[in-house]
Amino acid sequence: MPEKTTTQHGASAATLGAGEKFSAYFRNHQMVAVESLAKLLSTPASSLLTWLVIAIALTLPGALYMAVNNLQQLSGHFEASGQMTVFLATDIRETDTNALRLKLGSLDQVNKVVYVSPEQALEEFKEYGGISEALSFLDENPLPAVLLVEPPLGIDKDELNVLVAQIKSFKHVDSVQVDMAWVERLLALLALAQRLVAVVGVLLALAIMLVVGNTIRLSIAARTEEIRVIKLVGGTNAYVRRPFLYTGFWYGAIGGILAWLMLGLCWILLQGPVADIAALYGADFYLQPLPFTPTCWLISSAALLGLLGSWWSVQRHLVAIEP
Amino acid sequence: MVRFDRVSKRYSSGKEALSGVSFELEHGEMAFLTGHSGAGKSTLLKLMMRMEVPTRGEVVVDGSNLSRLREGLVPYHRRKVGVVFQNHQLLFDRSVFENVALPLLIAGTSLKETGRRVRAALDKVGLLGKEKLNPIQLSGGEQQRIGIARAVVNKPALLIADEPTGNLDPELSAEIMNLFSHFQQVGVTVLIATHDIALVERMNKRRLILQNGQMIAGQDFNSGAAHA
Numbered sequence: 186m187p188e189k190t191t192t193q194h195g196a197s198a199a200t201l202g203a204g205e206k207f208s209a210y211f212r213n214h215q216m217v218a219v220e221s222l223a224k225l226l227s228t229p230a231s232s233l234l235t236w237l238v239i240a241i242a243l244t245l246p247g248a249l250y251m252a253v254n255n256l257q258q259l260s261g262h263f264e265a266s267g268q269m270t271v272f273l274a275t276d277i278r279e280t281d282t283n284a285l286r287l288k289l290g291s292l293d294q295v296n297k298v299v300y301v302s303p304e305q306a307l308e309e310f311k312e313y314g315g316i317s318e319a320l321s322f323l324d325e326n327p328l329p330a331v332l333l334v335e336p337p338l339g340i341d342k343d344e345l346n347v348l349v350a351q352i353k354s355f356k357h358v359d360s361v362q363v364d365m366a367w368v369e370r371l372l373a374l375l376a377l378a379q380r381l382v383a384v385v386g387v388l389l390a391l392a393i394m395l396v397v398g399n400t401i402r403l404s405i406a407a408r409t410e411e412i413r414v415i416k417l418v419g420g421t422n423a424y425v426r427r428p429f430l431y432t433g434f435w436y437g438a439i440g441g442i443l444a445w446l447m448l449g450l451c452w453i454l455l456q457g458p459v460a461d462i463a464a465l466y467g468a469d470f471y472l473q474p475l476p477f478t479p480t481c482w483l484i485s486s487a488a489l490l491g492l493l494g495s496w497w498s499v500q501r502h503l504v505a506i507e508p
Numbered sequence: 509m510v511r512f513d514r515v516s517k518r519y520s521s522g523k524e525a526l527s528g529v530s531f532e533l534e535h536g537e538m539a540f541l542t543g544h545s546g547a548g549k550s551t552l553l554k555l556m557m558r559m560e561v562p563t564r565g566e567v568v569v570d571g572s573n574l575s576r577l578r579e580g581l582v583p584y585h586r587r588k589v590g591v592v593f594q595n596h597q598l599l600f601d602r603s604v605f606e607n608v609a610l611p612l613l614i615a616g617t618s619l620k621e622t623g624r625r626v627r628a629a630l631d632k633v634g635l636l637g638k639e640k641l642n643p644i645q646l647s648g649g650e651q652q653r654i655g656i657a658r659a660v661v662n663k664p665a666l667l668i669a670d671e672p673t674g675n676l677d678p679e680l681s682a683e684i685m686n687l688f689s690h691f692q693q694v695g696v697t698v699l700i701a702t703h704d705i706a707l708v709e710r711m712n713k714r715r716l717i718l719q720n721g722q723m724i725a726g727q728d729f730n731s732g733a734a735h736a
Contacts (some may be wrong), residue, residue: 209616414597417557418611418658419587421580508559 194222212430214427221431225439235400239440242393243487244447251448251475253378256371259408259470271352272330272359282330288355289334294348299333306331329359390490397436397494401429405502417508429499430492437491441484448475448483509535509666509697510556515565517551517721524721525551526668528565531716531727533699535665538692539726540708541701543718549701552718553668557589558582570665587615590659590696594671596651598643604630604654605639612660629657633687649680656687660696667691669700673707681707689713 187458225232271289282300290298301309306328311320349361373411405412412425452474463470476482510533517526526548533539538599554560555567558574567574570588579586598607598649608629612622612724630636633653635646643651652672659667669688673681685707692698702708716726 205618206616209618213613213616411599411601414599415610415614416583416588417559417597418593418614418662419583419585420614421583424583424614508557 208307213424214359217427218431221428222435224428225432225435235396235436236440236443238396238399239393239436239487239491240443240447242389243395243441243444243483244451246382246389247444247448247475247483249378249382249385251452251473253375253382254476255473256375256378256480258473269334269336269349269352269361269363271334271361273330273332274359275329277330277357285355285357286332289332289352292341292348292351294336294344295334296337297335301331301333303328303330332503374381390486391430393437393440393487393490394494394497397433397491398498400436401433401495401498402502404432405429405506406500409506412503412506413508416506423505426499426503429495429503433491433493433495433498434488435491438484438488440491441487444487445480445483509533509537510565510568510699511568512552512555512568512723514570515555515562515567516547517548517555517560518563518682526555526718526721529718529721529723529727530565531723533697535697536692536695537688537714538698539700539714539716540706540711540717541699541716542703545703547718548721549718550670551578551703551721552671553591553699556666556668557591558585582605583614587611588660588664588666590662590664590667590671591661592652592667592669594674596643596655598654598658599652600642600644602642603639603643604635604643604646606652607643608639608657608661610658615662625661625663626657630718631663632660632690633657649676649683652680652684653687656684660691664696666697666699669698669702671702674702677706682710685711 273285277285286298286300289295304327307320307326310328334352336345340348345363349363352358353361415425452472456472459470459472510531512529512531515526515529516524518524529548529552535672541552543549551560555562555574556569558577562688569585572585574585592676598609605626608626609622612625617625627639628637630639635650635653637648637655638650643654656669656672659669667688672688673684676684681704688698688700689711712725717724
């Protein structure tokens with residue numbers, strides 16, 4: 186009677202308490218995590234190659250993201266203002282100018298009106314690099330007088346359009362240019378760039394999964410014999426899978442950290458030139474590094490991609506190995 | 509401990525490796541499985557390990573019907589069965605100690621207990637001083653004993669061996685067989701597939717004989733060779 190005999194012998198090996206089982210499971214995870222990292226570090230040349238491929242694949246969308254992020258902040262400075270420039274007719278007389286200035290100032294939707302005479306405009310223009318010489322060749326001042334009109338902060342688009350139409354209808358007004366126009370164009374371009382970041386990001390995420398998956402496939406092939414023996418002496422699929430999943434995780438996570446360092450390097454290299462350009466335009470702007478939250482996202486999604494890539498590979502190749 | 513009930517195994521190639529094999533092994537019994545090569549010895553052992561599933565019939569090991577065993581439970585079944593192969597199936601990228609410790613590592617035994625049991629198993633097979641070496645540095649007979657130590661380290665109720673003396677000279681073979689009978693003496697059920705008839709006759713144990721996939725002798729507990 187086999188049923189009777191089972192209880193007499195051999196049970197000692199298989200029976201572990203629930204607590205013991207859990208701590209054994211936890212210990213195994215810890216051990217495999219450390220061992221798989223140590224294994225990667227023991228072959229630094231080939232591991233570094235994979236890490237660099239992953240890091241470069243992540244740096245590309247990361248840098249694009251950083252650029253878009255910075256431009257968005259730049260546009261944010263202007264977006265709120267909605268300032269407009271009212272160009273006056275060239276033959277306007279000074280009394281008319283003053284009247285117009287007062288009339289504009291009395292409008293509900295206007296906070297402030299600043300008059301810029303043609304002479305002032307010319308002086309300001311000369312301060313911009315490279316143009317002053319060209320201006321000196323002109324016989325007379327080609328610039329019109331200008332009224333800078335500032336609507337209240339947070340004015341909405343419809344109200345702004347009504348205001349523009351109203352000002353355009355005034356006598357002596359040649360044209361009205363809302364500075365919002367170029368901000369809107371910039372925002373549209375930024376939306377496009379954001380979409381581009383997403384598309385490039387998805388493609389390169391797939392590439393990372395394939396790279397990790399293929400690397401894991403090779404290491405599975407190299408360890409076929411070991412896997413067979415482990416399954417033979419009672420290793421579960423989860424047990425066999427674990428080291429490969431951790432390896433994938435480490436490929437991703439360390440690749441992600443490398444990508445972050447590369448982005449940091451880009452930031453250091455570009456910060457100076459960007460500050461110079463900003464100074465030339467008199468803008469109070471400096472290049473922001475990748476903020477904390479996106480950095481966390483970058484590294485954790487890299488780790489996740491490594492894990493998914495190895496999972497995909499393990500599902501395909503590991504199950505096929507049976508003793 | 510082991511019960512085969514009209515077991516047939518037909519491989520997808522169409523070859524019928526076993527047909528209508530029935531036998532039982534009592535708990536704590538030691539038996540030999542003999543027969544010409546291709547008679548179905550390896551298939552029979554693989555069925556006990558659940559490396560193969562029978563086409564017809566039932567294989568019951570230690571109370572569980574292996575045909576009805578869920579796939580996820582197969583590893584746990586294998587932990588209860590120690591197995592020794594002719595080609596040792598050792599891992600040469602790690603030490604003797606680590607090879608023997610593998611089943612315990614998989615079962616999640618504590619490190620202290622693992623060390624104790626591995627040394628006990630190595631002591632039993634006479635390799636205690638060589639635990640730090642790589643198996644590749646050891647002789648064929650010693651490698652086979654590493655395999656045996658790994659098979660018994662988990663204190664399995666059943667120990668099966670496929671041609672464990674296949675590549676060894678008669679003297680070493682006798683030593684290995686003595687090891688197996690020591691395990692029987694402490695209550696382990698042992699089944700050894702071999703074609704070393706001379707050795708089997710000297711051991712004076714029950715013999716199961718396979719011929720062309722059929723069991724022609726030893727299937728009944730009392731009809732086998734004289735019992736020790």
